Amino acid sequence: MREIKAGIVGAAGYAGGELLRLLLQHPNVSLQFAQSQSQAGKPVSDIHNDLLGELTISFTADASAEVDVIFLCAGHGKAREFLAANPVPSSTKIIDLSQDFRWNESTTGEVVETADKAFVYGLPELQREQIKEAQNIANPGCFATAMQLALLPLAKEGKLLQEVHISGITGSTGAGQALSPTSHFSWRTENVSTYKVMEHQHLREVGRTLKSLQTDEVPAIHFVPYRGPFARGIFITAYMATELSLDEAKQLYSTYYSGHPFTVISEKNPDLKQVVNTNKCVLHLQKHGKMLVVSSLIDNLLKGAAGQAVQNMNLIFGLQETNGLKLKASAF
Amino acid sequence: MREIKAGIVGAAGYAGGELLRLLLQHPNVSLQFAQSQSQAGKPVSDIHNDLLGELTISFTADASAEVDVIFLCAGHGKAREFLAANPVPSSTKIIDLSQDFRWNESTTGEVVETADKAFVYGLPELQREQIKEAQNIANPGCFATAMQLALLPLAKEGKLLQEVHISGITGSTGAGQALSPTSHFSWRTENVSTYKVMEHQHLREVGRTLKSLQTDEVPAIHFVPYRGPFARGIFITAYMATELSLDEAKQLYSTYYSGHPFTVISEKNPDLKQVVNTNKCVLHLQKHGKMLVVSSLIDNLLKGAAGQAVQNMNLIFGLQETNGLKLKASAF
Amino acid sequence: MREIKAGIVGAAGYAGGELLRLLLQHPNVSLQFAQSQSQAGKPVSDIHNDLLGELTISFTADASAEVDVIFLCAGHGKAREFLAANPVPSSTKIIDLSQDFRWNESTTGEVVETADKAFVYGLPELQREQIKEAQNIANPGCFATAMQLALLPLAKEGKLLQEVHISGITGSTGAGQALSPTSHFSWRTENVSTYKVMEHQHLREVGRTLKSLQTDEVPAIHFVPYRGPFARGIFITAYMATELSLDEAKQLYSTYYSGHPFTVISEKNPDLKQVVNTNKCVLHLQKHGKMLVVSSLIDNLLKGAAGQAVQNMNLIFGLQETNGLKLKASAF
Amino acid sequence: MREIKAGIVGAAGYAGGELLRLLLQHPNVSLQFAQSQSQAGKPVSDIHNDLLGELTISFTADASAEVDVIFLCAGHGKAREFLAANPVPSSTKIIDLSQDFRWNESTTGEVVETADKAFVYGLPELQREQIKEAQNIANPGCFATAMQLALLPLAKEGKLLQEVHISGITGSTGAGQALSPTSHFSWRTENVSTYKVMEHQHLREVGRTLKSLQTDEVPAIHFVPYRGPFARGIFITAYMATELSLDEAKQLYSTYYSGHPFTVISEKNPDLKQVVNTNKCVLHLQKHGKMLVVSSLIDNLLKGAAGQAVQNMNLIFGLQETNGLKLKASAF
Incomplete structure (x- = not known):
């Protein structure tokens, strides 16, 4: 069986942790390093303590070991910085989970070229x-994934x-590990608020994708994002007027x-x-009057981040797309 | 100081319980009975156990004691039934928390006449x-209150x-006390779903109000309601294109x-x-491009039900509108 | 009606905020200042945003306005510091919510004398x-209150x-407003852990009280404290062998x-x-074999902090003990 | 690779659902039927909707298909009933998740014999x-598992x-799928209570095990169980006086x-x-004075039920003990 050597940069954060959990169980992967600037030297299971008893390695400061694939989980802006400071040989695939390479102002196509990558x-x-x-892969944003799969x-x-x-x-995991007032438990439990109303940065990558698919002008997208009192998952509901009947729409989606x-x-x-702790996206269609309503549900850390990164890795290396991603839903 | 004799029908449910809590502290109210068909004979504090030590009365089956005001918290459809079976003298004010008298198919005006009431x-x-x-008062629905105050x-x-x-x-309290799969803790905690998308019954009373205010035709309202993993509160976000600037809109709302x-x-x-356990509605306005965005937040059991009922009682009896409603927010 | 001029030091924290909420509604209190070093100059409702529309004052850096009572909510160790730097005239009562004056190594009595206070x-x-x-009053700790009322x-x-x-x-509110890993929502929601097992600092004030009451030697107290995934409240269960029957114990407690x-x-x-958002303590007694089991429930921010502080203020100034403390439970 | 034919009785409940999730991913298992009296005829993914897209079978009323192992998840008392009504050939292993065969009044040994089983x-x-x-296997209770592993x-x-x-x-999942007041979301969220104090039924199987191990008399066990506002997991803390030092105790446990x-x-x-959604038990030891304190954490539905059942199946059929049980923790 093919063995892929993998390394993770920024392995102490939430996405890095999920990636670790997935790669440790992946039948084709051999983890070479889990890099973290802030936690270098500490046992991985000191930070991701659910991994206690499953691995004994420590975070490294170094990420230069030779690997087939390197995952960048260092955060927005840090991927470019890392690549500038740490040249990655062209024989190594890069899967970047930040937004650094998701688009390019000067490009309308589907490939972002940056420096020599x-x-x-x-x-x-x-x-x-x-x-x-x-x-190399620019892994999509979490809300962007849910929206695009709906559209x-x-x-x-x-x-x-x-x-x-x-x-x-x-x-709350969408906001990462950093402590902040809106991720303080006493504030967030039983609470709801909106943020970045009509101005969420993920609209940018969604718009770019839609433009690449449709020759007619893509209409405006209005987006109201809420923060909810739960740890994992994204639930979006999109609607638009359409002449498609519900049956036609279902046919179109299932095809x-x-x-x-x-x-x-x-x-x-x-x-x-039903999608939490899985790599699934569940879609649901309704028609009310002229409006087609599409719900789209994902786990933000899996299909919205680390799971999709592994899915991309599987594709790049010619593996079964689902390898290492048949996860038991937490369900409750 | 004026003393108002009050009775509650359906006092064992969620809205009935909140009303009890409010009326017990209200400076002008003397509670005459707390009726409940299902709990008749049991001490009130057996059901609303936070009231232990604050009252010793039991639920009654009977609701015929003479009162100045009777609150109907019996649920949709039950208010009509109750009034049919239990004639209330015209000297008694009725405040109904169900939807039974919120509108009338044959009426477009602001008063619903039913039977002799x-x-x-x-x-x-x-x-x-x-x-x-x-x-008599038909107390508005919870979502309907939040939406109307936004519009x-x-x-x-x-x-x-x-x-x-x-x-x-x-x-979850919006769904009441009845046990159901979507109010089962194991299901609802950390979960989100939608329901009655585009077809929520409260749109009816909202539409009726708007029509009564605006001579131009009222536009369509599209509403996506979510169920969230928290007990109290409603948060809605409404937006529509308008030529009003943000300043003009704020001026209009504050006036x-x-x-x-x-x-x-x-x-x-x-x-x-910030509104939970209060009778407040907090509004917030933003403008993004052509869209005016209005957030509206209430406690569904207070401004969305029992609190508003007491506010109406205060108005009817010529009291200060805020009597008994200066509540300490739970805040956390 | 008697008007008491009150000031709060450390009014931007959780206990300070609860005190503000209580004092604003208190029939006998006129708030003179809400001091906060970190938030001085900001509107109070910017920090305690549930108070929006209820007051327009800002936090002050200064706490020297003449008052009848000053509440110290500045945190453990800060009360002593504050008093050292800001002499309080002896005509002003001090109610300190920190542990700074709850005991004194050199004292076994019931009064802690420090400096000239x-x-x-x-x-x-x-x-x-x-x-x-x-x-002056040293307001008890939250767990200490629940335990003492049980014993x-x-x-x-x-x-x-x-x-x-x-x-x-x-x-989680027991840990205050400061951001920390164990109060991060993503960590704490649906989670449980223990802390300070057998070594909680509140055992000290509990032991001191018990020694002051009982001539026989007070037995050891073993305490396992848990952190739970909720914002407000403390639930403790104490048990000990006793020859008292359940009826005798109930009689003793109710007396x-x-x-x-x-x-x-x-x-x-x-x-x-049933106690959250109230100043109550609910006790429940059971007997199993030789063991008397006593449950004791309080709201840590009210009976365990700000509510008890107001109760003490009421007593000092000769008011009804319950003034300003008949609070509507949040119940859900 | 060995293929084990398995069937589940009572597959629509919580333990049954977890077992389904595990067996579907298990490398050695071929699921033959998922029986449910109440849901017979309905697609399995209508009830366990996280399985949508992963299987297309429906619940059956019948459980007579020939299998190598049958899991009984029908609830306490129902396992005996089922076996009385549905003879299982002796060539089929039975793994019962109820308490029906966990002990026997007339037996102090380690094997419960009932009828011909x-x-x-x-x-x-x-x-x-x-x-x-x-x-045949009597699978332990959830609290009983956590306690025994601690002792x-x-x-x-x-x-x-x-x-x-x-x-x-x-x-809350410990209380199963049935709707009840203490599993109603509005009640349980942010709430805590105790139940079966000193009288939890699992003490029985714990006592029996301890007696089988230790020749000296086993001391009394006092147990205070709480219900918490979260869906999955059990956290217990046990302590007892011992002359063992912390190091000696750790040595003893790790051996x-x-x-x-x-x-x-x-x-x-x-x-x-750190154990939720895994089959792990995490233990932690502390010593305070004479008291050895042992924490024990499990996922009640996995190590406390369905996971342990699969572990037992693996052992019975000579498989690797961990097959199908290397689960990604949900972690957040």
């Missing part, structure tokens, strides 16, 4: 074939013609996603916990 | 003067001209609500817990 | 008469003869607490939320 | 060898000589558990979420 936007349901051939089939068929209205709610193992269409009204 | 829709910020003169100033000025998009999230003690406009981005 | 330990159910005559009647009768075993769980308005004995198995 | 108590850390040879090494060495004091807290893959000793103070 070209990054393919790593949404398998958008461009699996390009990912298989990619040298791709429409854009692909040029049916995204009216303004799109999206509301969505995210758990689009037929070969994609992680995106599932639910006939029943879904709830967030 | 006329009910005024009890939203003080809409029609305080009519409430003061009312014989009233615009409709009043005839500025509600473009489609309105609303998302909102409600705590409209200037004499209303419970509706407060926040310059800062608000969070739900 | 004498502090009475402010547990009304222990020594209401001394509090009425006190110049006082036994110690008073010299019946605390066997080792006492206590477990208890506290909400002891008969004149105390906030300590209530429940015949039913209690739950924490 | 003999059941071995399925705690691998107690008697792995007997389990390997077992025909086994002491009892094995005859060091359990003083009264044992245990407190513990369980999540005892050295060959056991799921029981891990933590040097750091542990927290519940």
Whole structure:
């Protein structure tokens, strides 16, 4: 069985931790290092204490060991910095979980070229074939993943013609490990608020994808994001006027996603916990009057981050797309 | 000091319990009975156990004691039933918390007449003067209260001209005391789902109010309601295209609500817990491009139910509107 | 009606905020200042945003305005510092919520004398008469309050003869406003841990009280404190072997607490939320074999801090003990 | 690779659902049926909706298909009923998750014989060898598992000589799927209560095990169980006087558990979420004065139910003990 040597940069954060959990169980991966500037020298299980008894390695300051793939989980802006300071040989694939290489002001195409590296936007349901051939991957944002999976089939068929209205709610892990007033338990428990209303940065990568698919002008997307009192998951609801009937829309979505193992269409009204601790996206369609309503649910740390990164790794290395990603939902 | 004799029908439920808590502390109220069909004979503090040590009465089956005001908390459909079976003398004011008298298919006006009773829709910020003169009150729905307070100033000025998009999230107490799969703790904790998308019944009373204020046709309202993992509170976000600048909108809202003690406009981005366990509504306005975004936050059991009922009682009996309603927020 | 001029030092924290909420509604209090070193100059409602619309004052750096009573909410160690730097005239009562004056190594009595000040330990159910005559009050700790109320009647009768075993769980507000890993929402939600097992600092003030009541030697107290995934409240369970029958114990407790308005004995198995957002302590007694089991529930920020401080203020100034403390439970 | 045919009786409940999730991913198992009386005919993914897209089978009324192992998840009392009505051939192993065969009044040994069946108590850390040879397994209770793993090494060495004091807290899934007031979200969120104080039924199987290990009389165990506001997990803390030093105790525990893959000793103070969604038990030892304090943490649905059942199945069929049980912790 193929063994892939992998390293993680920024392994002490939330996305890095999830990646560790996944790679440790992955049948084809041999972890070479878990780098962390802030925690270097400490046992990994001191920080990710659920891993106690499963590994004995410590975080390293160094990330130069030779690997087949390096995952960058260092945070927005830090990926560029890391690559500038630590040249990665072209024989090593890079999968970056930050937004650093997700788009490029000067580019409208699907590949972001930066310095001597070209990054393919790593949404398998958008461009699996390009990912298989990619040298490097820019892993999508969490809200961006949920939104795109809700809209791709429409854009692909040029049916995204009216303004799109999206509301969505995210758990606290989306804000990462850093302590902040809105992630303080006493504040957040039983609480709700909005943030970045109409101005969420993920709209940028969503817009870019939609423009690449649809020749007609892509309509405005209005997005109201909420912070909710839960740790994991994203639930968004998008709606837009369309002439498609509900049956036509369902047909369109099920055709689009037929070969994609992680995106599932639910006939029943879904709830967030059915995707928590999985790499799935669950979609649900309704039609009310002229409005097609699409719900899209993911685990922000898995399909929205570390899980999708592993999915991309599987594709790049020619493995089964689901390897290491058949996860037991936490369910409760 | 004026003493008002009050009785509660359906006092064992959530709204009934909140009303009990409020009336027990109200400086002008003397509680005559707490009726409950299902709990008749049991001490009130056996069901609402936070009241242990504060009262010793038991629930009664009977609700015929003479009172100045009777609150109906029996649930939708039960208010009509109760009044049919238990004639209430016209000298007794009725404040009904169900939707039974909130509108009437054959009526577009502001008063619902049913049998021999006329009910005024009890939203003080809409029609305080009519409430003061009312014989009976139909207390608004919780989501309906939050939405109307977000939209009233615009409709009043005839500025509600473009489609309105609303998302909102409600705590579990909105679903009442009855056990159900979506209020089971193991399911609901850390979970999110939508329900009655685009078809929430409260849109009906909202539409009716807006039509009564604005001569131009009222635009469609699209509403995506979420269930969230928290017990108390409603947070809605409404937006619509408008030519009003942010300053003009703020001016309009602050003028409209200037004499209303419970509706407060926040310059800062608000969070739900600042209204939990209070009778307040906090509003917040933003402008993004052409869109005016209005957040509206209430405690569903207080401003959305029992608190507003007491506010209406205060108005009817000529008391200070805030009597018995200066509540300490739970804050955390 | 008597008007008491009050000031708060350290008003931007959790206990300070609760005190503000209480004093603003208190019928006999006129708030003179809300001091905060870190937030001086900011509107109070910017920090305690539930107070928006209820007050317009800002935090002050200064705490020298003449007042009848000054509450010190500045944190452990800071009360002594404050008093050293800011002489308080002897005509001003001091109520300190920190542990700085709760005991004194050189003292076994009930009054801690420090510098030129004498502090009475402010547990009304222990020594209401001394509090009425006190110049200054050392307000008890939250766990210490719950424990003492569970044990006082036994110690008073010299019946605390066997080792006492206590477990208890506290909400996150007990750890205050400071951001820390164990109060990070992503960590704390759905989580449980222990801390300071067998070594909680509150055992010290509990032991001191018990020694002052019982001539026989006071047995060891073993205490396992848990952190729980909720914001407000403390639930402790104490048990010890005793020859008292359940009826005798109940008689003893109900006699002891008969004149105390906030300590209530429940015949039913209690739950924490029945005291949350109130100044109550609910006690429940069971007997299993030789073991008497006493549960004791309080809101850590009210009966465990700010509420008890107001109760002490009421006693010192000769007011009704319950003034300003008849609070609506949040219940849900 | 060996393929084991498995069937589940009572597959629509919480333990049944977890078992389904585990068996679907298990490399050696082929699921033959998922029986449920109440849900027969419905797609499994209609009830366990996280399984949408992963299986298409429906619940059956029938459980007679030939299998190598049958798991009984039907609830206490129902296992005996099922076996009486549905003879299981002796060639089929039975793993019962109820308490029906965990002990026998007339038996002090380690095997419960009932009718024509003999059941071995399925705690691998107690008697792995007997389990390997077992025909049928009585899977331990959840609290019982946590307690025994905390005490086994002491009892094995005859060091359990003083009264044992245990407190513990369980999540809501421990109470199963049935709707009840104490599992209603509005009640349980942010709430705590105790239940079955000193009388929890699991003490029975714990006592039986300890008696089987230690020749000296086993001391009394006092247990205060709490219900907490979280869905998954059990955290217990046991303490008892002992002359063992902390180092001696740690040595004793690490020796005892050295060959056991799921029981891990933590040097750091542990927290519940490090075991949630895993089959692990984390133990932590402290010494305070004469008291040895042992914390023990498990996921009640995995190591406390379905996970341990699969562990037992692995042992019976000669598989690697960890097959299908290397689960990604949910961690947050």
